[in-house]
Amino acid sequence: MKVxxxxxxxxxxxxxxxxxGWYVSLGVDTIIIFDDGSKDGTDRVITDAACVHDIxxxxxxxxxxxxxxxxxxVYLEALEHLKGEFDWVGFLDADEYVFFPSHKTIHQxxxxxDDDVGAVGINWCNYGSxxxxxxxxxxxxxxxxxHYKPEIYINRHVKSFVRPDRWSGEWCNVHYFDVAPYRYxxxxxxxxxxxxxxxxxxxxxEWKNAKVMHYQLRSMxxxxxxxxxxxxxxxxxxxxxxxxxxxLYDPTPQRxxxxxxxxxxxxVRQGRAGILDAxxxxxxxxxxxxxxxxxxxxxxxxxxxxxxxxxxxxxxVTDQASTDPxxxxxxxxxxxxRVFLAAIGADGNPAPVNLDGNLHLLDFLPYDVVPTTEAGSxxxxxxxxxxxxxxxxxxxxxxxxxxRREVKEWELFQLCPLEDETAANAILxxxxxxxxxxxxxxxxxxxxxxxxxxENLRLTVSVLPLLMDFLDDTERQMLEAKLxx
Numbered sequence: 001m002k003v004x005x006x007x008x009x010x011x012x013x014x015x016x017x018x019x020x021g022w023y024v025s026l027g028v029d030t031i032i033i034f035d036d037g038s039k040d041g042t043d044r045v046i047t048d049a050a051c052v053h054d055i056x057x058x059x060x061x062x063x064x065x066x067x068x069x070x071x072x073x074v075y076l077e078a079l080e081h082l083k084g085e086f087d088w089v090g091f092l093d094a095d096e097y098v099f100f101p102s103h104k105t106i107h108q109x110x111x112x113x114d115d116d117v118g119a120v121g122i123n124w125c126n127y128g129s130x131x132x133x134x135x136x137x138x139x140x141x142x143x144x145x146x147h148y149k150p151e152i153y154i155n156r157h158v159k160s161f162v163r164p165d166r167w168s169g170e171w172c173n174v175h176y177f178d179v180a181p182y183r184y185x186x187x188x189x190x191x192x193x194x195x196x197x198x199x200x201x202x203x204x205x206e207w208k209n210a211k212v213m214h215y216q217l218r219s220m221x222x223x224x225x226x227x228x229x230x231x232x233x234x235x236x237x238x239x240x241x242x243x244x245x246x247x248l249y250d251p252t253p254q255r256x257x258x259x260x261x262x263x264x265x266x267x268v269r270q271g272r273a274g275i276l277d278a279x280x281x282x283x284x285x286x287x288x289x290x291x292x293x294x295x296x297x298x299x300x301x302x303x304x305x306x307x308x309x310x311x312x313x314x315x316x317v318t319d320q321a322s323t324d325p326x327x328x329x330x331x332x333x334x335x336x337x338r339v340f341l342a343a344i345g346a347d348g349n350p351a352p353v354n355l356d357g358n359l360h361l362l363d364f365l366p367y368d369v370v371p372t373t374e375a376g377s378x379x380x381x382x383x384x385x386x387x388x389x390x391x392x393x394x395x396x397x398x399x400x401x402x403x404r405r406e407v408k409e410w411e412l413f414q415l416c417p418l419e420d421e422t423a424a425n426a427i428l429x430x431x432x433x434x435x436x437x438x439x440x441x442x443x444x445x446x447x448x449x450x451x452x453x454x455e456n457l458r459l460t461v462s463v464l465p466l467l468m469d470f471l472d473d474t475e476r477q478m479l480e481a482k483l484x485x
Contacts, residue, residue, distance in 0.1 A: 002029045003106050003161075004086045006078045008071055009094045010036040010062070013045060017267060018139035020049050021260035022097050027105035030054045030086070034074045037062025048271030052263070071174055079177070083164035090161040091174065097141050097213040098122060098159075099253060109210060110161065113189065118166035118179025121158030121192050123205030124214045125150075128246035132219035137359050137387065137403065139260065140215040141253040146246035147213070156201045158192070159212045175199025187211070213253065217243050258313055261354050265361040272461045275482045279450035293440045296331040297427055298339070298415035303377055304393035308400055310343035313354040317391050317398035325351050327400070328427070329380070329415055330364065330466075332440065338383070338469060339415075340364035348430020350462060357387050357403025363432070364465040369415070370407070377412040389413070436463040444470035446479060 005028050009016060023031055035043050035057060046057045060070060075091055082089050088110050092098070103109040113120060127140075127147040136143035148155055158175055168178040176184075176199035184192050186201070187210035193202040205211070217223060223240050300308050306317045309324040325343040332338075342364045345351040350363035358365060366383035380389040382402060388411045390404040404411050418424035427433065439452050439460075444467050453460040468476055 001088070001107055001111060002086045003088045003090070003110065004028065004030040004032055004082060005090045005092055006032045006034075006075065006082075007092050007094055008034045008036050008060070008074055009038065009042060009046075011038050011040045011042060012094045013038070013040040013042045014135070015140060016042050016094060017045050017049065017264050018141070018260060019094050019097070020046070020053070020055060021263045021267075022139075022141065022256070023106075024053050024263055025256055025260055026098065026100070027107050028090075030056065032056045032078065032082075033058070035059045036067070036070065044271075045267075048274070049267045051270040051274070052266055068174075072171060075174065076171060079162070079164050079167050083167070086164060088161050089164050090159070091177075092159055092212070095140070095215045095218070096124075096159060097215070097253070098210060099125075099213050100210050101207075101252075102209065106161075109187075113185065114183070116183050117163070117185050117189075118182025119160050119162045119177055119184045120187070121160050121176070121184060121199075121201070122187050122210045122212050123201065123207065124155050124157045124159070125205070125207060125211040126152065126154055126214045126216065126245070127218075128244045129217055129219055129240075130246055133221065135219050135221045137357050137385070139257060140218065141213060142257045142356075144215055144218065145251045145254070146249050148245040149247045150207065151204050152245060155205050156195065156203075158186075158199060158201060173199050258354055261361065262313070262352065265352060268361040269461055272464060272483060273453075273457055275479075276449065276453040276460055276464070277457060279446060279453065281454070282447045282450045293333055293437060295428055295433055295437060297344075297418055297424055298329040298331065299326050299418060300329060300341075300380075300389075300391075301414040301416050302391040302393070303374070303409055303412040303414070304391070306394045306398070308391060310351060310353050313352045315343075315353060315355060315400035317394045317400060319394045327353065328418075329367070330433070332466060332469075337369045339367050339369055339380070340466060341367055341380075341389075344427045344430060344432070348426065348434075349432050355389070355400065355402040357401050358382060362465050363462045366465055366469070372407060372412060374412050377414055379407045379411050380413060432459060432462055435459040436466050439463060439467055440470065446471070446475045449479075 005023050020031060033046055043057060046055060049055050060074060100109055125147050127144045130144045130146045160177055162177045166179045166182045168180055170178040172178055186192050188208050195202045302317055306319040308315050308327040309318050309322045310327055311324045315327050325345050327341060327343055329339040330342055343351040343353050367380040368383055370379040370381050372379055386405060387402055388404045388407055389402050390410045392399045392410060442448055449467060
């Protein structure tokens with residue numbers, strides 16, 4: 001069985017990688033994206049993701065009629081051209097995530113459909129803002145945890161997975177596809193009873209085996225941005241308030257966050273590797289007296305005690321000795337307020353670290369050290385936004401996040417040199433930081449980065465955040481413009 005998902009997207013750069021990762025995690029064989037005139041770099045992210053999965057990107061003329069007309073044309077062409085290649089094709093939007101409570105993959109779910117089934121309609125489960133005013137720095141399925149009650153009428157809409165060879169060729173709408181005389185069933189494999197409008201069920205959804213998590217509203221900031229883009233529709237605050245139902249709490253989809261982050265991390269690495277590999281070739285650089293920068297490694301000691309370790313990509317506070325890597329703050333040189341958070345494994349290479357509130361999928365996470373009024377303690381602020389690192393005391397769960405907007409007790413840390421000199425030496429002389437020291441021993445430039453990438457592309461991608469700070473403003477801006485968002 002081969003399954004494809006088709007979507008039309010426009011300016012979804014902050015969400016598209018997570019959306020793609022969600023469907024990859026469900027086992028979708030091929031994702032087919034039609035870009036409707038994105039201007040924010042969405043297409044570049046999709047292109048990078050296509051390096052690690054079968055993702056096909058097509059561009060359509062965003063001036064060719066209304067959005068509904070373009071969507072109709074794309075879906076018709078997709079059904080016609082995909083019928084010989086795929087057994088099932090799902091038609092979804094970039095704010096829709098299919099969720100299976102008990103099936104691990106889309107194949108498991110669809111394999112249970114009888115042979116006389118032509119399409120499966122899966123009901124919407126619409127989500128509210130979950131109280132977010134500003135865009136949360138997290139995937140939609142992680143950040144928005146409150147959804148409507150099933151009886152809210154809008155949840156009766158379905159999105160469909162269609163057997164393309166059963167489609168009659170007649171167009172109805174984006175929710176319903178004519179597959180007569182074959183059956184149109186719901187997630188429980190029961191024949192759907194339609195309302196007066198095809199694509200809207202007559203009954204309240206039960207979401208037994210599947211639902212389409214629909215993040216149409218999202219945060220207030222999302223809503224305002226969408227309102228600005230929609231020239232054909234005028235929305236006001238009342239419309240947001242009336243649609244912002246947060247009746248039921250369900251964090252279950254968050255279980256997939258770490259798996260999808262690791263897939264997304266691989267995409268980011270591939271994208272950066274492609275950019276570095278495409279830099280103009282450089283002859284071996286003229287030798288200069290080596291600067292031999294000093295690298296310092298500090299442990300992070302929360303004000304409430306304990307230390308921070310990383311296990312299975314998650315950082316947490318512990319009050320006991322552990323063999324897990326410590327979360328370290330790496331400082332380059334002496335007089336600088338910039339540190340890079342990283343967990344260095346036993347092999348001397350960075351281990352992945354996932355911090356809620358920090359979307360950077362990098363080996364070294366840049367933070368600024370912020371002085372505080374608490375003697376000997378500092379706060380750590382993400383380099384590109386005003387969000388602070390926070391560590392809940394071990395007795396209260398020990399969760400470490402990077403999503404706090406103000407500094408209180410849990411956002412205070414001491415930066416302590418590593419007490420174990422043997423461990424410190426192993427970290428600082430491991431392959432990654434040794435390569436970083438070599439890279440920083442000469443003036444950093446795009447030419448130098450190009451040369452380093454030809455010497456060792458993997459390590460250059462890894463230490464790139466460390467090098468970016470030492471580029472002059474012009475070259476840094478040039479490189480940032482090339483890198484995936």
